[in-house]
Amino acid sequence: MNFSFYIARRYLVSKNGKNAINIINILSFIITVVGTAALFIVLSGFSGLKDFSTQFSGYFDPDFKITPAAGKTLEIPLSRKQQLESIPGVQVVCAVIEEKAFLNYNQKNDIAYIKGVPDNYDQIIAVDSIIDYGSWLSKSNAQVVVGGLLASRLSVVVSDYGSYMQIMVPKPGKGAITALNLSSSFSTLEAIPTGTFRVNENLDGKYIFTRLEAARELLNMEPDQASAIEIKTAPGTNPEKLRRLIADTFDEPVVIKDKFQMNDALYKMLNSENLVVYLIFTLVLVIALFNVVGSIIMMILDKKKNLKTLLDLGATVSSLRGIFFIQGSLMTLAGGFIGLMLGVIFVWLQLAYDLIYIAPGLPYPFAMRFWNIVISLATIAILGIIASYIGSRRINDRLLAQAKL
Numbered sequence: 001m002n003f004s005f006y007i008a009r010r011y012l013v014s015k016n017g018k019n020a021i022n023i024i025n026i027l028s029f030i031i032t033v034v035g036t037a038a039l040f041i042v043l044s045g046f047s048g049l050k051d052f053s054t055q056f057s058g059y060f061d062p063d064f065k066i067t068p069a070a071g072k073t074l075e076i077p078l079s080r081k082q083q084l085e086s087i088p089g090v091q092v093v094c095a096v097i098e099e100k101a102f103l104n105y106n107q108k109n110d111i112a113y114i115k116g117v118p119d120n121y122d123q124i125i126a127v128d129s130i131i132d133y134g135s136w137l138s139k140s141n142a143q144v145v146v147g148g149l150l151a152s153r154l155s156v157v158v159s160d161y162g163s164y165m166q167i168m169v170p171k172p173g174k175g176a177i178t179a180l181n182l183s184s185s186f187s188t189l190e191a192i193p194t195g196t197f198r199v200n201e202n203l204d205g206k207y208i209f210t211r212l213e214a215a216r217e218l219l220n221m222e223p224d225q226a227s228a229i230e231i232k233t234a235p236g237t238n239p240e241k242l243r244r245l246i247a248d249t250f251d252e253p254v255v256i257k258d259k260f261q262m263n264d265a266l267y268k269m270l271n272s273e274n275l276v277v278y279l280i281f282t283l284v285l286v287i288a289l290f291n292v293v294g295s296i297i298m299m300i301l302d303k304k305k306n307l308k309t310l311l312d313l314g315a316t317v318s319s320l321r322g323i324f325f326i327q328g329s330l331m332t333l334a335g336g337f338i339g340l341m342l343g344v345i346f347v348w349l350q351l352a353y354d355l356i357y358i359a360p361g362l363p364y365p366f367a368m369r370f371w372n373i374v375i376s377l378a379t380i381a382i383l384g385i386i387a388s389y390i391g392s393r394r395i396n397d398r399l400l401a402q403a404k405l
Contacts, residue, residue: 116215
């Protein structure tokens with residue numbers, strides 16, 4: 001057995017002559033355990049919060065969305081739609097129309113995006129999961145489903161057949177819109193709000209849904225024109241391969257985005273916050289591991305005479321340093337492993353029994369991730385090794401020369 005490892009193991013499990021040093025060692029070990037557990041719990045909490053924040057937009061967004069690289073419309077004749085549907089992995093293809101519109105409801109006004117969708121759009125997104133009140137669109141063109149925040153601002157009453165929502169978009173042209181030509185400058189659709197939906201605050205105050213034919217008539221678009229094409233794919237589909245096959249069906253340049261790219265700002269924000277939280281807790285661990293440095297130095301001073309004896313018996317300064325380097329590393333690794341196990345147990349209990357709640361009926365979201373385990377253990381291992389190295393460097397010829405037998 002390696003000489004330094006053998007002595008380090010003995011020092012790790014045996015009590016020291018001075019009670020104060022034992023207390024310092026125990027405190028250093030406890031701090032390592034608590035710090036590692038806290039780091040893993042925070043990372044798991046943030047992973048759960050990320051999943052919680054993005055799952056609602058997942059109800060609203062398709063797997064892929066195709067938009068024109070230039071201009072506002074795409075040509076999607078029946079032959080192109082059939083080409084897209086024949087691509088392996090593509091399950092549903094829907095043409096949609098999106099345009100900013102002016103809304104008027106019972107003398108209240110607002111601006112939102114009208115989104116015209118086909119009858120099979122419930123195969124693209126989870127319609128039942130986003131409907132908050134009322135019902136989804138039926139076969140009538142004179143219907144809209146309004147975002148919950150938008151409905152609140154306009155004081156919308158669902159299925160009130162005595163009150164129509166006016167949806168107005170400017171007609172194409174270069175002339176200025178004035179009070180004299182106001183009515184002739186806008187295309188207007190009058191519709192009954194049949195339901196409201198809720199996804200997140202941004203989308204709830206931005207969109208209203210209507211049938212594709214109604215939006216096409218409002219915007220005076222041709223039957224084979226659309227603002228975008230939305231696609232639902234089969235599970236396990238290779239996204240990059242699918243992206244290339246989709247691009248090959250178009251003669252003109254198009255922009256193809258998946259769910260992550262459609263919400264890149266949200267993902268960037270969540271990833272940035274996750275990194276900041278990790279760095280903060282790493283800094284806390286760095287400060288805590290100064291106790292490890294201190295405990296190693298106290299151990300060296302306490303064992304100074306023993307070290308002088310080992311030196312006289314033929315041990316080298318580097319091997320003596322190795323004793324305390326290994327001891328400190330083993331202590332932090334053991335503390336890190338135990339702390340990690342405690343963190344895993346806590347997260348499992350939260351997932352199984354909902355120990356902590358954000359609000360009544362809403363448990364705090366946690367997620368068990370393998371990479372969080374790796375990051376937590378690697379962080380405490382690297383910091384512990386650095387702290388052990390710094391502490392072990394306290395052994396030098398001058399210190400050993402001062403030891404008196």
